[in-house]
Amino acid sequence: MPVSSTEAHDSADAPPFTELAVVGAGPAGLAAAVTAADGGLQVILLDAADAPGGQYYRAPAPGLGATRPEALHHGWARFAGLRDRLDRHRGVGRIRHLAGHQVWAVERTGADWTLHAVTGPDGGGSAALRARRLLIATGSHERQLPFPGWTLPGVVGAAGAQAMLKSGLVLPGRRIVVAGSGPLLQAVAVSLARAGAQVPVLVEAGGYGAYGRAPLVLAADPGRLREAARHGAALVRNRVRVLTHHAVTAVHGTDRVEGVTVSRLDREWRPLPGTGRRIDCDTLAVGHGLVPLLDLAVGLGCATRCGADGVAALVLDEDLRTTVPRVWAAGETGGIGGVQLALTEGELAALTVIDEARGGARGRGARRVIALRRARRRMRAFAELMGAAHRPGPGWIEWAAEDTEVCRCEEVTAGAIRTAVDELGAGDSRTVKLLTRAGMGWCQGRVCGFAVRELAGCAAEAGAPDRRPLACPVPLSTLARAVRHEDG
Amino acid sequence: MIRIRRRTAARTPAGVAGAEPGPGFEITFDGSPVHALPGQSVAAVLWAASVLSWRTTRVNGEPRGAFCGIGSCFDCLVTVNGLPGRRACLLPARPGDVVTTQEGDGHAGLLH
Numbered sequence: 205m206p207v208s209s210t211e212a213h214d215s216a217d218a219p220p221f222t223e224l225a226v227v228g229a230g231p232a233g234l235a236a237a238v239t240a241a242d243g244g245l246q247v248i249l250l251d252a253a254d255a256p257g258g259q260y261y262r263a264p265a266p267g268l269g270a271t272r273p274e275a276l277h278h279g280w281a282r283f284a285g286l287r288d289r290l291d292r293h294r295g296v297g298r299i300r301h302l303a304g305h306q307v308w309a310v311e312r313t314g315a316d317w318t319l320h321a322v323t324g325p326d327g328g329g330s331a332a333l334r335a336r337r338l339l340i341a342t343g344s345h346e347r348q349l350p351f352p353g354w355t356l357p358g359v360v361g362a363a364g365a366q367a368m369l370k371s372g373l374v375l376p377g378r379r380i381v382v383a384g385s386g387p388l389l390q391a392v393a394v395s396l397a398r399a400g401a402q403v404p405v406l407v408e409a410g411g412y413g414a415y416g417r418a419p420l421v422l423a424a425d426p427g428r429l430r431e432a433a434r435h436g437a438a439l440v441r442n443r444v445r446v447l448t449h450h451a452v453t454a455v456h457g458t459d460r461v462e463g464v465t466v467s468r469l470d471r472e473w474r475p476l477p478g479t480g481r482r483i484d485c486d487t488l489a490v491g492h493g494l495v496p497l498l499d500l501a502v503g504l505g506c507a508t509r510c511g512a513d514g515v516a517a518l519v520l521d522e523d524l525r526t527t528v529p530r531v532w533a534a535g536e537t538g539g540i541g542g543v544q545l546a547l548t549e550g551e552l553a554a555l556t557v558i559d560e561a562r563g564g565a566r567g568r569g570a571r572r573v574i575a576l577r578r579a580r581r582r583m584r585a586f587a588e589l590m591g592a593a594h595r596p597g598p599g600w601i602e603w604a605a606e607d608t609e610v611c612r613c614e615e616v617t618a619g620a621i622r623t624a625v626d627e628l629g630a631g632d633s634r635t636v637k638l639l640t641r642a643g644m645g646w647c648q649g650r651v652c653g654f655a656v657r658e659l660a661g662c663a664a665e666a667g668a669p670d671r672r673p674l675a676c677p678v679p680l681s682t683l684a685r686a687v688r689h690e691d692g
Numbered sequence: 693m694i695r696i697r698r699r700t701a702a703r704t705p706a707g708v709a710g711a712e713p714g715p716g717f718e719i720t721f722d723g724s725p726v727h728a729l730p731g732q733s734v735a736a737v738l739w740a741a742s743v744l745s746w747r748t749t750r751v752n753g754e755p756r757g758a759f760c761g762i763g764s765c766f767d768c769l770v771t772v773n774g775l776p777g778r779r780a781c782l783l784p785a786r787p788g789d790v791v792t793t794q795e796g797d798g799h800a801g802l803l804h
C-alpha cells in the first residue's frame with residue numbers, strides 16, 4: 205500500500221505507523237530492511253532515489269534496457285539477492301518501500317519518531333509517517349578540495365562521473381584524467397576506461413605505502429586485498445598510469461577543460477616547485493574521498509566522532525546503536541568503509557533491532573551476531589587505515605590561489621576566506637560563513653564545508669559535523685503543512 | 693553461465709551494459725534538438741551530446757554544469773519548460789522538454 209502525501213496529510217488521522225523505519229536503500233539500508241523483515245518486523249524503507257541500490261548498486265534506468273547491468277558493478281549477485289528478498293517482503297506487505305521519498309527531518313513524537321519526506325521529481329509532494337525505531341543509512345557524498353580551474357566545465361566529481369555512468373550510461377568526455385585521493389578513484393578509473401574513455405593517468409595525492417606498514421590490518425581483511433589486486437590489474441590492462449604523491453594543481457581551458465597541470469607533492473601535500481607537468485585531456489574527474497551524510501542523525505542529537513580521514517561520522521556501539529535511544533545507523537554514516545562493511549553493518553544493526561523489539565532475547569541469530577561483529581571490527585580497522593592514508597595533508601591549502609573559488613554556490617574565493625580569518629578575526633568556520641557567505645548557498649556547504657574549515661585553520665573544529673536543519677530543500681508550502689499537522 | 697566476450701562491439705557505456713533501450717526521443721537545448729534515451733536524466737542527455745555547461749553563475753556569469761552527479765551540489769541547475777532551478781542530474785528527460793541555459797538564478801526573464 206503506497207503511503208501517498210494526500211493519505212498522510214489530508215486525513216486528520218495520525219500518519220501511518222511502522223515498527224522500523226529505514227532511511228536509505230543503499231547496501232546498508234537494504235540489508236537492514238530485509239533482515240528486519242525476515243525477523244518478522246514491519247518495515248518502511250524510504251529512499252530519495254527511484255530504485256533501490258544506493259550509490260554502489262546504482263543501476264541504469266529501466267528504460268535503457270541494460271541486459272548486462274552487472275557489467276558496470278562488482279558483486280551484482282549479492283545485490284540481486286537482496287532485491288529479490290525485498291520484492292518478496294513487499295509482496296506480503298512486510299516491507300513498504302517508499303522510493304522517491306527524501307526525508308528532510310525526523311522529530312521525536314512521544315515514544316515514536318515522525319519522519320517527514322518530500323516526494324516526486326519536483327519535490328512538490330510530501331509524506332509523513334511514524335516509526336517506533338529508526339535506522340539511518342543515508343550514505344555519503346564526495347569530498348572536494350579546491351584548486352585553480354576546478355569550476356571549469358569538464359571538471360566533474362569522480363564519484364559523480366561514476367554515478368552518471370552507472371545510471372545514465374554516459375561519459376563526460378573522451379580523455380579523462382582521474383585525480384584526488386582514496387581507493388574509490390581506482391574503481392572510477394577502471395569503470396571509465398572499460399566504458400570507452402581514455403584514462404591516461406590516475407593522480408593520487410596520498411600513497412599506498414601506509415597500507416604496507418600495517419600488515420596485520422591488511423591480512424585481517426583479505427577481501428580488500430583481492431579488490432586492490434583486481435583494480436591494479438584492471439588499471440594495467442586499460443593502460444592507466446598511476447602517479448602517487450601527485451595532485452592536479454591547475455586546470456587549463458577557457459570554456460571547458462583542455463588540460464591539467466600535475467605537480468609532485470611533499471609529505472604534507474605541498475606542491476613541489478618546478479615539478480608541474482601538463483597533461484592534455486578534455487575532462488578531469490576529481491574527488492578526495494567521501495563524507496558521511498549525517499543531517500538527520502545530527503538533527504536528532506546523535507553524537508559524532510572524527511575519523512582518521514578527518515571527517516565526522518556517527519558514534520556507534522558494537523550493535524550499531526547511535527547515542528540516541530531507538531536510533532541505529534549503518535554503512536557510511538558510521539564512517540566511510542565500502543560496500544562490504546555497509547552490508548555487514550546493515551544486517552548486524554537489524555539483528556539487534558529485532559532483539560530489542562522482541563524484548564532483548566537473543567534468539568537463533570546469536571552466532572550470526574558474533575560473526576558479524578567480528579567481521580565489522582576487522583573492516584572498520586581497515587577503513588581507519590584507509591582514511592589515514594588518504595586524509596588530505598595540511599599543505600593542500602597551497603593549491604588554492606587567492607582567486608580560486610572555494611564555495612561554488614556563492615562564488616567565494618580562498619582570498620576572501622583568508623581575509624576573513626587574517627584581517628577580520630574570524631576564529632571559526634561559522635564566522636567565516638557569516639562574513640563571506642561561504643557555505644550559505646544552495647548546497648549548504650556540502651561541497652565546500654571541509655575545505656572552508658581547513659582554510660580557516662580552525663583545528664578545534666576538525667571533524668565536527670555540519671549542522672543543517674533540513675536535509676534537503678523543502679518547499680515552503682510543505683513546511684507549512686508539516687507545522688499545521690503538528691498543531692492539529 | 694557462459695560469458696561471451698564481444699570484442700567487436702565498440703567500447704561505449706551502452707555497449708558495456710548491453711543496453712537495448714526503448715525508442716529514443718528529442719528534447720531541445722537552447723533551441724537545438726538533442727537526442728535522448730528513455731530513463732536518462734536531463735544531465736545525462738546533455739553529457740551524451742557533449743554539452744557540459746547549461747547555466748551561468750549569479751555573480752561572475754561563469755558557465756557550470758553537472759558536478760556531483762547525485763543531487764547534492766546544485767551546480768547542474770537549469771531551466772526546463774520555463775521552470776528555473778531544476779536539478780538536471782535528478783530530473784528524468786521527457787519527450788519535447790525545452791531546456792534552456794539558466795542565467796544567474798534564472799528569474800530575470802520571468803519578471804516581465
Ligand SMILES: Cc1cc2nc3c(=O)[nH]c(=O)nc-3n(C[C@H](O)[C@H](O)[C@H](O)COP(=O)(O)OP(=O)(O)OC[C@H]3O[C@@H](n4cnc5c(N)ncnc54)[C@H](O)[C@@H]3O)c2cc1C
Nearest residue numbers: 228230231232252258259260307342343363535536542543
Ligand atoms: C556518488 C558516489 C558514487 C560511488 N561509487 C562507488 C563505486 O563505484 N564503487 C565503490 O566501491 N564505492 C562507491 N561509492 C561508495 C559507496 O557509496 C559505498 O561503499 C556504499 O554504497 C555505502 O553504502 P551505504 O548503504 O552506506 O550508502 P549509499 O549506497 O550511499 O546509500 C544511501 C542511500 O540513502 C539515500 N538517502 C540519503 N539521504 C536520504 C534522505 N535524506 N532521505 C531518503 N533517502 C536518502 C540515498 O538516495 C541512497 O540511496 C560511491 C559513493 C558515492 C557518493
Ligand code: FES
Nearest residue numbers: 759761765766781
Ligand atoms: S550535479 Fe550536483 S546536484 Fe546535480
